[in-house]
Amino acid sequence: MIFGISEHEILSIVVTAILTIVTLMGSVIMAALMIPIERRLLGLWQDRYGPNRVGPFGSLQVVADMIKIFFKEDWIPPFADKAVFVIAPAIIMFTTLMAFAVIPFTESWTIANLNVGILFLLAMSSLGVYSVIFAGWSSDNKYALLGSMRTAAQMISYEVFMGLSLLGVVLLAGSFNLGDIVESQRGMWNVIPQFPAFVIFFIAGCAEIHRAPFDLPEAEQELTAGYHTEYSGMKFGMFFVGEYLGIVLISCLVTTLFFGGWLGPWLPGFVWFFLKAFFFMCFFILLRAATVRPRYDQLMAFGWKVLLPIALLNVAITGAIVVAQS
Amino acid sequence: METTFFIAGIVALAATLRTITCANPVHALLYLITSLLAVAIDFYALGAAFAATLEVVVYAGAVMVLFVFVVMMLNLNQETVTRERHWLRPKLWVGPSVFAAILLIAMVWSMTVGGAIGGIEGTPLSANAVGMALFGPYVLVVELAAFLLLAALVVAIHIGRDERNEARWKAEHGERETTQAGEQQ
Amino acid sequence: MKNAAQNAFSATSSVLRTIGMTFMHSFRKRDTILYPEEKPYLPPRYRGRIVLTRDPDGAERCVACNLCSVACPVDCISVVKTEDETGRWYPETFRINFSRCIYCGYCEDACPTYAIQLTPDFEMGEFDRQNMVYEKSDLLISGVGKRPGYNFYRVAGMSVGGKDKGQAENEAEPVDIKTLLP
Numbered sequence: 001m002i003f004g005i006s007e008h009e010i011l012s013i014v015v016t017a018i019l020t021i022v023t024l025m026g027s028v029i030m031a032a033l034m035i036p037i038e039r040r041l042l043g044l045w046q047d048r049y050g051p052n053r054v055g056p057f058g059s060l061q062v063v064a065d066m067i068k069i070f071f072k073e074d075w076i077p078p079f080a081d082k083a084v085f086v087i088a089p090a091i092i093m094f095t096t097l098m099a100f101a102v103i104p105f106t107e108s109w110t111i112a113n114l115n116v117g118i119l120f121l122l123a124m125s126s127l128g129v130y131s132v133i134f135a136g137w138s139s140d141n142k143y144a145l146l147g148s149m150r151t152a153a154q155m156i157s158y159e160v161f162m163g164l165s166l167l168g169v170v171l172l173a174g175s176f177n178l179g180d181i182v183e184s185q186r187g188m189w190n191v192i193p194q195f196p197a198f199v200i201f202f203i204a205g206c207a208e209i210h211r212a213p214f215d216l217p218e219a220e221q222e223l224t225a226g227y228h229t230e231y232s233g234m235k236f237g238m239f240f241v242g243e244y245l246g247i248v249l250i251s252c253l254v255t256t257l258f259f260g261g262w263l264g265p266w267l268p269g270f271v272w273f274f275l276k277a278f279f280f281m282c283f284f285i286l287l288r289a290a291t292v293r294p295r296y297d298q299l300m301a302f303g304w305k306v307l308l309p310i311a312l313l314n315v316a317i318t319g320a321i322v323v324a325q326s
Numbered sequence: 327m328e329t330t331f332f333i334a335g336i337v338a339l340a341a342t343l344r345t346i347t348c349a350n351p352v353h354a355l356l357y358l359i360t361s362l363l364a365v366a367i368d369f370y371a372l373g374a375a376f377a378a379t380l381e382v383v384v385y386a387g388a389v390m391v392l393f394v395f396v397v398m399m400l401n402l403n404q405e406t407v408t409r410e411r412h413w414l415r416p417k418l419w420v421g422p423s424v425f426a427a428i429l430l431i432a433m434v435w436s437m438t439v440g441g442a443i444g445g446i447e448g449t450p451l452s453a454n455a456v457g458m459a460l461f462g463p464y465v466l467v468v469e470l471a472a473f474l475l476l477a478a479l480v481v482a483i484h485i486g487r488d489e490r491n492e493a494r495w496k497a498e499h500g501e502r503e504t505t506q507a508g509e510q511q
Numbered sequence: 512m513k514n515a516a517q518n519a520f521s522a523t524s525s526v527l528r529t530i531g532m533t534f535m536h537s538f539r540k541r542d543t544i545l546y547p548e549e550k551p552y553l554p555p556r557y558r559g560r561i562v563l564t565r566d567p568d569g570a571e572r573c574v575a576c577n578l579c580s581v582a583c584p585v586d587c588i589s590v591v592k593t594e595d596e597t598g599r600w601y602p603e604t605f606r607i608n609f610s611r612c613i614y615c616g617y618c619e620d621a622c623p624t625y626a627i628q629l630t631p632d633f634e635m636g637e638f639d640r641q642n643m644v645y646e647k648s649d650l651l652i653s654g655v656g657k658r659p660g661y662n663f664y665r666v667a668g669m670s671v672g673g674k675d676k677g678q679a680e681n682e683a684e685p686v687d688i689k690t691l692l693p
Contacts, residue, residue, distance in 0.1 A: 081350075081352070083353070084352065084353070084356065087356075114375065115375055115450065115452060115453070116375045116376055116378075116379045116453060119376070119379035119380065119383060119453075120379055122379070122383050122387075123379045123382035123383045123386075123387060126382070126383050126386070126387025126388060126391075127382065127386060127387055129387065129391050130359065130391070130394070133391065133394055133395070133398070134352075134356075134394075136398075137352060137394075137398045138352075145398065148398075149395070149398075149399075152391055152394075152395050156388060156391055156392075159387070159388070163383075176453055
């Protein structure tokens with residue numbers, strides 16, 4: 001007994017701390033790896049090579065870019081609101097990394113086995129909006145402000161559909177806990193009974209991390225770089241890595257919620273999880289290579305007129321079936 | 327759990343205090359968001375994990391975003407900050423804070439002497455229990471709230487609708503599906 | 512209602528088709544030429560590094576007429592004229608600032624003696640900007656370039672270097688203007 005804590009508790013604290021560090025490092029490294037993977041895959045699908053000079057298959061290009069970004073001048077514009085300007089990029093990293101805490105990578109590898117796991121995820125993704133809003137506002141720049149306005153509207157709207165699409169999964173599993181949801185998919189992956197929910201979740205997730213085709217907040221043709229126009233150096237790097245962390249997060253979530261997480265024959269659980277998540281990360285890149293950006297009003301109309309009714313219908317039908325079966 | 331509760335409580339108090347005293351409205355909103363997050367942690371420490379996350383999703387994540395949205399559009403500058411400072415003279419906030427202090431003393435007294443205070447245990451309250459309570463004993467309240475929200479929705483659509491604009495759009499584009507309505511959401 | 516369903520179907524299928532088509536590009540040949548290892552084909556009339564050529568006899572073709580310098584839209588050519596003892600013009604200095612040159616080829620068009628020519632070579636990178644200024648010694652090559660048999664003074668009706676008027680190729684004897692006889 002040390003300070004009134006038993007050895008058993010200390011052990012569990014140490015294990016959790018190690019798991020946390022491994023997950024943090026793993027997710028950030030995976031996000032960093034996504035950068036060369038995306039550039040190479042985009043090259044493949046556009047009939048070109050992408051970076052192929054630095055290191056084997058250009059894999060060290062990201063290291064070179066990082067060294068460059070570290071040594072760049074970390075400039076804060078004199079007209080910016082300094083405190084908010086500095087906090088903004090930290091928020092996106094914080095919220096995205098926090099969301100990784102509840103994801104069950106394997107049966108035993110979950111940092112925080114929360115009973116309200118899904119709600120925690122939604123909470124974190126809704127807090128992520130602040131990063132973009134504050135970045136745009138504190139930059140004191142028209143393009144940045146316009147970009148953050150768009151983001152605020154887009155993210156708040158699509159969060160609604162994201163939450164509604166998850167409710168069907170929650171109804172089937174009877175729990176908000178992500179581990180229980182994975183366990184409930186032993187017989188059949190959720191993607192089969194909940195296919196509309198899967199499509200809506202994927203689209204809403206894409207909009208939530210403002211990836212192409214929903215990258216209106218940073219549409220470079222009209223808004224220079226959107227909300228991070230004024231950012232440079234490591235602060236820009238945080239936005240950049242934050243976006244890729246978002247891809248990793250949404251891919252992990254799709255895997256967990258609709259594709260049976262770690263479940264799978266022969267291979268160990270983590271390998272299955274990784275393979276499934278990696279497939280969706282590549283699919284995000286394929287989406288970017290293939291699709292065009294919608295106009296802003298089209299985006300909103302599509303969300304409220306198409307996704308919302310389908311999501312509500314899905315919840316109603318799933319609920320009716322669950323009630324009828326029990 | 328007790329330590330978490332008190333730390334979060336202190337953070338919430340300090341952040342709320344700064345929300346009131348901060349001259350820059352956006353900074354004040356930032357403090358308000360921090361305060362809401364601290365309150366959410368307090369809920370969690372008390373065992374109401376469901377309420378805690380809903381607090382973050384609904385209040386910090388959606389309602390406050392709209393607040394920030396509006397404040398950002400107001401084009402505030404240094405002038406506003408100085409005016410705000412001018413308004414926040416001690417003479418003005420002494421009165422309200424005395425009354426607030428009296429309220430606080432009354433509350434603390436009723437909780438300690440009156441015996442309303444319980445231990446902070448953190449017994450988890452599941453979402454299931456919350457749902458059962460909402461649609462069991464409190465179903466009437468839920469229905470009333472639903473009525474209110476429906477009325478609000480209808481009013482919002484009515485106000486947000488620009489009939490002249492819609493007529494012009496229809497005249498220009500014929501009977502094609504209007505995409506304009508999306509913007510007014 | 513039917514129309515809306517049709518619209519939704521066609522929109523969805525078009526997006527899916529685009530994604531599929533983009534994915535099928537993974538099996539296509541890549542269009543990139545991996546440059547330093549694999550040189551691209553440059554046609555003979557490619558407009559690259561500028562050279563000064565010589566005529567088949569080995570003498571300089573340039574007559575320092577300055578037409579290239581005048582034609583140059585970015586003013587990157589500077590020529591200083593001089594004469595030899597036979598009265599033949601040639602450039603004392605011929606300087607091209609390649610950090611200004613836009614490789615438009617107007618100098619080549621303007622040249623009356625085919626002396627200045629653009630070649631299919633573009634690998635002229637330098638770390639020091641000053642090295643981009645090419646002097647006459649850097650420009651002058653010992654070949655004839657794109658016009659193998661051409662010698663300006665052999666076809667020009669000008670007495671120079673021992674060749675008198677009327678002695679050039681395809682040139683008639685000069686008319687004696689002081690007599691009426693043909």
